[in-house]
Amino acid sequence: MEQKLLAQGTGRNGVINVYPDRIELRTGWNNENADPVGLKQIAHVSIRGFVNCTLTLEVNDGRRILVEHMALPDARQVKTAIEDQKRKASLYE
Amino acid sequence: MRRFVLLVMAALLLVAAVPGVALAQDTPVVQGAETLADVALAVDTMWVVLAAMLVLFMQAGFAMLEVGFSRMKNVGSVVAKILAMMGIGIVVFWAVGFAFTFGEGNSIIGTQGFFLSGDEATYAGLAWTAVPISAKFLFQVAFALVSLAIVWGTMLERTKFAVYCIFAVVFAGLIYPIVGHWIWGGGWLSEFGMQDFAGSTVVHLSGAMAALAGTLLLGPRIGKYDDSGNPQTIPGHNMPLAVLGVIILWVGWFGFNPGSTMAAVGQSFADIALTTNLAAGAGVLGAMLMSYLVKRNIDVGMAGNGAIAALVAITAACAFVAPWASIVIGFVAGIIMYTVLLLVDKIGVDDPLGAIAAHGMGGIWGTLSCGIFATPELVEATGFGQPGLLYGGGLAQLGVQALGIIACGGFVFIASYAVFALLKATIGLRVKPEHELDGLDISEHGVYGYSEQLVATDYQNGNGGGTQAAKVRTAQETAS
Numbered sequence: 001m002e003q004k005l006l007a008q009g010t011g012r013n014g015v016i017n018v019y020p021d022r023i024e025l026r027t028g029w030n031n032e033n034a035d036p037v038g039l040k041q042i043a044h045v046s047i048r049g050f051v052n053c054t055l056t057l058e059v060n061d062g063r064r065i066l067v068e069h070m071a072l073p074d075a076r077q078v079k080t081a082i083e084d085q086k087r088k089a090s091l092y093e
Numbered sequence: 094m095r096r097f098v099l100l101v102m103a104a105l106l107l108v109a110a111v112p113g114v115a116l117a118q119d120t121p122v123v124q125g126a127e128t129l130a131d132v133a134l135a136v137d138t139m140w141v142v143l144a145a146m147l148v149l150f151m152q153a154g155f156a157m158l159e160v161g162f163s164r165m166k167n168v169g170s171v172v173a174k175i176l177a178m179m180g181i182g183i184v185v186f187w188a189v190g191f192a193f194t195f196g197e198g199n200s201i202i203g204t205q206g207f208f209l210s211g212d213e214a215t216y217a218g219l220a221w222t223a224v225p226i227s228a229k230f231l232f233q234v235a236f237a238l239v240s241l242a243i244v245w246g247t248m249l250e251r252t253k254f255a256v257y258c259i260f261a262v263v264f265a266g267l268i269y270p271i272v273g274h275w276i277w278g279g280g281w282l283s284e285f286g287m288q289d290f291a292g293s294t295v296v297h298l299s300g301a302m303a304a305l306a307g308t309l310l311l312g313p314r315i316g317k318y319d320d321s322g323n324p325q326t327i328p329g330h331n332m333p334l335a336v337l338g339v340i341i342l343w344v345g346w347f348g349f350n351p352g353s354t355m356a357a358v359g360q361s362f363a364d365i366a367l368t369t370n371l372a373a374g375a376g377v378l379g380a381m382l383m384s385y386l387v388k389r390n391i392d393v394g395m396a397g398n399g400a401i402a403a404l405v406a407i408t409a410a411c412a413f414v415a416p417w418a419s420i421v422i423g424f425v426a427g428i429i430m431y432t433v434l435l436l437v438d439k440i441g442v443d444d445p446l447g448a449i450a451a452h453g454m455g456g457i458w459g460t461l462s463c464g465i466f467a468t469p470e471l472v473e474a475t476g477f478g479q480p481g482l483l484y485g486g487g488l489a490q491l492g493v494q495a496l497g498i499i500a501c502g503g504f505v506f507i508a509s510y511a512v513f514a515l516l517k518a519t520i521g522l523r524v525k526p527e528h529e530l531d532g533l534d535i536s537e538h539g540v541y542g543y544s545e546q547l548v549a550t551d552y553q554n555g556n557g558g559g560t561q562a563a564k565v566r567t568a569q570e571t572a573s
Contacts, residue, residue, distance in 0.1 A: 008525045012312055015526040029325065030316035031526070051310065051514040069312055071521035 007081035009055070009074035011067035016055065018081040023057070025065065037065070039089070045082050047075045055079065134223055137356045141228045144352025147345050148235035152179055154341030155242040159249060160542075161335025162394065162446050164327070166532020167250045169542030174245060174257050181258060182238045185266040190237060191230055193270035195219050200281040203274050218278030222355040232352060236296050237265050237273075239349070243300025244509075246448030247308040251315075251529050254537045256522050260512055264303060268508050272299050272501045286478035287497040288467060288490065290365075291353040293409030293459035294501050301453030302502045303509035305442070310513045311522045313443030315529055324438040327445065332393050339397035343373055346404045350411040361474065365411045369404065372411075372423030376403020379427020387431070394447075398434070399427035402451040406459030410466060412475050418466035422459065429454050460498050464491030 007018040014027040023042070025035040037059060044058040053075040057065040067075075156175045160168045188208055195218035196203030196211060206215040209230055213220060219229050241264055245257060275282040276289050289295055319325055329335055350369045351362040380399020384392040403423030407414075410422055434450040442449065467481035467490065478493065480486035516522055523529070528536030532548065535541060541548050 005527065008527055010312065010315070010523050010526050010529075015315065017526075026526075028320040029318075031530075033320065051518050071523065072518045073521045074523075 006085065007077045009067065009070050009078045011055070012069040014067060016067050016078055018078055018085070020085060023078075023082065025067070039082065039085055042082060042086070045079045047072070047079055057082075133358045136358055137222070138224045138228050140357035140362070141222075141224045141232050141352065141355050144348035145228070145231040145235050147348025148232065148239065148352065151235075151239055151342050151345035151349070152242060154338045154343075154345055155239075155246070156338070157334050157341060158338030158397075159246060159446060161331045161333070161338055162329035163249055164532070165330045165543050165548045166534055166541070168330075169534035169538050169540060170254070170532075171249065172542070173538055174254065175242065177254075177258060178241050178245070178261050179238055181261040182241050182265040183234055185262050186234045186237045186270075187230070189266050190270045191216075191233060193267065194233065194273035195229075195278045198274070198278075200279075200284065201274070202271055202280075203278055218274065224355055229355070232355070233273075236292060236349075237269050240269050240292075240296045240300040241265055243297060243448055243452045244303045244307065246446035246452075247304040247442075247444040248311055249445045250533065251523050252307075252311060253520065253522060253524055254533075255520060256513075256516055259516060260303075260307070260509075263512050264509070268303065268505055268512075269295075269299055271508075272505060275501065276497065282493075282497050282500065285493045285496065286490070287493050288413055288463040288472075288475075288478040289409045289460060289497065290412040290475070290477075291350045291408045293405055293456040294497055297405045297408065297452040298456030298460070298498065298502050299505045301449050301456060302505040304444075304448050305453065306506050306509035307513045307522070308442055308444060308449070310510070310517050313441065314445070315526060317443045318441070322441070324441075324443075329394070329445075335394060336397055339400055343400055343404065346373070346408075349404075350408055354412070361412065368411045368414060368416055368419035369407055371416055372403045372407035372419040372426070373400045374403075375420040375423030376400045376406075376427040376430075379403070379424040380431050381427075383428050383431035387435070395431055395434070398430055398447045398451045402426040402430035402455035405452050405455030406462060409456075409459040410463045413463050413467035413471045413477075413481075415466070415468055415471075418462075418468075422462045422466065425462075426455050426458055429458055457498050457502070460494050461491065464488075464494040 003019045003021070005017055005019060009016050014025060015031050017024040017026065022036045022038050027033045037057070041060045042057055043060050046056045048054045048056065050072060052068070053070045053072050055067040055070055055075045055078060059065060152175055156172050159171045163171055191209060192206040192211070193203050195216040196206035197215055197217050198204035203218070205211055209226065213226065216226060216229070222229070241261055244264065273295050274280045276287055276295050277283065314327060317325060317327060346369055347366055351366040354362040354365065356362065376399040377396050380395045381391050384390065384395045403426040406422050406426035407419055414422065430447070430450045433454045434447045437444055437449050444450070463481065465481045465483055467478065467484065467486065469480040469484055472478060472480050479490045482488065482491055513522065524533060524536060
């Protein structure tokens with residue numbers, strides 16, 4: 001069953017989708033490469049910049065996922081959706 | 094019987110003679126120079142209004158061109174955008190744009206004649222022609238709309254409708270008029286003697302630089318670049334419509350360039366029509382040759398873009414150059430357009446229509462070509478600038494042309510970038526990826542441009558995309 005899409009944003013040739021339990025980074029030709037990351041694994045989300053924003057996701061396994069060239073409203077929406085979901089599920093320590 | 098025949102013949106003669114008598118009574122007898130001047134003014138006015146209609150009709154050309162180069166799922170949004178731009182552009186240019194461009198003011202901007210309230214003296218930038226202000230406005234607003242239409246060619250298939258509308262107000266109301274005033278309205282570049290007869294820089298380069306600014310902030314369409322960052326072709330859905338668009342633009346250009354004489358009396362407007370047509374033909378040949386040399390086939394879309402690039406290039410030079418030079422200008426424009434298009438694609442700027450190459454580089458080459466090919470006789474007849482490099486004019490005019498390109502292109506790019514950046518930081522420039530994949534017709538306007546059964550949407554979120562009919566077939570195959 002398909003899960004409800006909570007938020008979406010477009011970066012430089014890539015898309016970030018936020019679902020209730022995970023985020024999904026779609027890249028490559030027609031965004032057919034999907035790289036899912038569980039919300040549990042996301043330690044911190046931050047936004048840098050005003051016009052071409054960079055959304056930074058810090059993952060527990062040490063990775064830092066950067067989604068560059070995002071619009072500020074999109075980046076904010078994605079950040080808020082991830083934080084709300086984690087708060088709801090009490091995933092923050 | 095004989096009397097009857099004579100009576101009928103007399104009646105017929107009378108009937109034939111009456112309109113002549115009536116006409117002789119109604120038509121003023123041309124006696125003095127003043128009456129001749131009135132007739133000349135009437136003819137000129139008729140020509141300017143007709144030319145304005147031709148330039149306005151170019152919007153249909155842009156619509157068909159953009160529709161042809163778009164995918165089926167986005168065609169409705171393209172035509173909706175064209176209509177909205179016409180509405181906003183006409184009203185805003187009437188309110189402030191015309192005054193900023195041609196009104197009395199300083200060397201940077203016009204400051205008088207808002208809401209078309211001025212008289213002949215108020216619009217000093219257009220005082221060189223005696224046609225009524227209403228005709229001048231009709232012609233100039235059509236130019237502003239063309240420049241505005243160029244902006245969106247690069248931003249197709251992913252831009253929010255609100256962005257179109259907000260930027261149109263700023264562009265038609267301020268950015269375009271400032272550049273127009275510099276060159277046509279008695280501003281600082283016209284004082285230098287810059288030659289830009291019908292607007293290679295004012296109209297086309299301005300539109301292209303705004304388009305470049307917007308596209309850099311907007312980013313490419315989903316699926317434009319593969320995993321390694323190599324550009325992929327996203328073909329348009331209807332090449333005949335795209336070529337129809339090109340031909341409409343080509344015909345419309347007979348209003349654009351010859352219409353800029355704002356006079357039908359005299360030989361110059363016919364000469365300009367000739368140089369315009371020759372350049373366009375040569376542009377097609379230049380682009381076709383490049384297409385064959387690079388890809389070993391004749392790319393129809395590129396041939397069309399070659400015509401447009403050549404028409405853009407000859408726009409500045411059409412009144413200053415000989416027919417043979419117009420062929421050189423057009424041919425080189427076709428070659429430059431193709432080369433730049435490949436380069437733009439490679440550096441990650443997604444330009445579905447090739448507007449940056451055709452209008453941007455075409456505009457730059459056309460403006461520079463005045464400084465190379467302008468003949469002393471035509472320069473004297475037009476009264477602008479100096480002859481070109483090939484006619485002993487030295488580098489002076491070429492330098493002025495280059496200065497104009499840098500100043501106007503730079504200003505439009507910076508101003509447009511600032512506006513688009515503000516929009517990106519506040520409302521965002523792009524539609525949601527989901528909407529982009531579904532197509533803008535359904536997300537922004539609620540209906541498809543074509544029948545829903547025909548429209549292919551893209552793969553997303555695990556559902557296969559494709560046409561509705563294909564989805565039904567797949568479902569049936571799965572069930573059986």
